[in-house]
Structure formats: structure tokens, C-alpha cells
Amino acid sequence: MNRPAAPAAVPAGRQSTxxxxxxxxxxxxxxxxxxxLTAAHGYDEGGPLRLVAAGPLWLVAQDVPAASFDAASLGERLNRPEELERCxxxxxxxxxxxxxPGPVVPLPMATLYLGDLNAVRAVSDREAELCALLDRLRGRTEWAVKVHAAEASASGAAGSAAEEAPAGGRAYLSRVSARRRTRSEAQERALAAAHEADRELRRYAVAATRHRPQSEQLTGRSTPQLLNAAYLVDDAGREEFAGALARLTAGRIGTGIEITAxxxxxxxxxARLDQEWDGTADPEGAAPQHEGRP
Structure with a gap:
């Protein structure tokens, strides 16, 4: 197979200033x-996006100022929420x-090298793995699904606790115990429904992975996130996956949960080389790095 032609490729031996x-x-x-590449742009303070040749692979790269992207400066920037979002x-x-044009292996945010030669060496060391992963990702996309406990269930449990004024003796303790048991049972049912939704969606996906549930501060919701999952779906099977999602969001699984996708x-x-597709992924992703590896 002939290697695809590419514009403005940069020789592998080129070193950044x-x-x-x-x-x-x-x-x-x-x-x-x-x-x-001309129409797109990466970091505002960097140069234009460009290609770097690495054997049968290509890197989409950008020159960025070392003063703004050294370990200390970048760490300080990423500790500020607005800068983290911008990056x-x-x-x-x-x-x-x-x-x-086709499948890619995204590298962790702010993967930095001292020059093109170092970047090419890092990629070339894992060329076979990267090529195999690109083959697995071809013609497939990711879908994100989040399941929360329903707002109505949470508010109902809280309301029942306030319905009765505290009373003394065993009757009061019995009511408190009953309310706790009711809340616990509702939570267990919602969690079971979330797991059932996950099992249903996996039937229509090539692979699936669960991220750590996000906190209520991040979600902006008053109910807990029960499932934070991603599904890899064949483009040819997208309609079947979307149909399963529609059935789930319409409430087929049951009450007590809300599904967003x-x-x-x-x-x-x-797209991580060290990842088992049916395992658990780190929701925070890999840390920004210098002299990073793919």
C-alpha cells in the first residue's frame, strides 16, 4: 500500500528552537x-498546527513557547479552572x-517534547501498538452515558423525613429506622437500574468502560451520579445503539433513574495503549507531561 501523501510534512530530524x-x-x-490544519488552531500562544512524519505514522503538532509550557508554568495554569478549560x-x-480524515490516537493534554526528534522517537518505539490501535478504532465512535438518581426520588425521601415532628420513645426510633431503610432500598433499586442500563447498552457496543462517577459539584445536580460510562460503537451499528438509548431514556428500565447521553x-x-477496553478508565486522564509517551 502506498503511503498517503501529506502536505507540509516536517522532516523527522527537525528540532524546535x-x-x-x-x-x-x-x-x-x-x-x-x-x-x-490551516483552518484549525491549537493553543492561542503557539504556532500553526503542522505535521511531523514518523515512519508510517504522522503527528499533528504545534510549536508552543517554553516559557508558558514548562513544568512550573503549566502546573500553575492548570490549577486555575478557567485556564484548565482553555487548555x-x-x-x-x-x-x-x-x-x-480518519482514526486518531489522542495523546494526553499538553504532551510536550523538547523537539520533533524526541517526539518521533517516542512514537516510533510504540509504532506496532499504535498501528494496531488505529485499526481497532477505525469506523468507530464514542458515546457518553451518565445515569443519575431521579430528582423526584431524592426529594420524596427528604420530604418524608420532614413530614412528622420528632416524638419520643420507640415509635420515633422506629419511624427514623423505617425512613433510613426506605432511602437505602430506593438507592439500591436505582443503582441496580443503572447497572441494568449499562448491561443493555453493552449489547450494542464493541467495548465499554466506566469512569469514576462525578461529584455533585461537577454535575450541578443534587442527586448522585450512579454511572459514568463510555461505549465504543461501530458506525454501522449506530442506529441500533441509538435505539437502545431511546428505549432506556423513555423509562423502559424502570423508575428512580435519569439517563443522559x-x-x-x-x-x-x-485510545490508550495501556488500557483494557472492558476495564475501568481513569476519568481524570493522564497528567500533563514533558517528554511524554503516547
């Missing part, structure tokens, strides 16, 4: 055309540009 670092967004075998959006723009997305949750 001492004042810049090479930031790599993603690895691909189908490099995006020049107009896609995450910049990273996604670079990955999205790389993914326009979004997609299709670039399969971030399934």
Missing part, C-alpha cells in the same frame, strides 16, 4: 490536508483537526 517545545495532539496514519478546548481542537465523539476513552 530552544525557546519552544513540540506539543503533540494526536497520532494518525491519515494526515489531515493542509486546509484543515482542554485547545487540545480538543488539535485532536479534532487530526481526526477529520451524548455523542458521537472521538473515542478518547478507548
Amino acid at each position: 530552544p525557546t519552544t517545545l513540540t506539543c503533540v495532539f494526536a497520532v494518525t496514519r491519515t494526515p489531515p490536508p493542509a486546509d484543515v 482542554a478546548r485547545a487540545h480538543h481542537r488539535g485532536v479534532a483537526a487530526a481526526a477529520r 451524548s455523542g458521537p465523539w472521538i473515542p478518547y476513552s478507548f
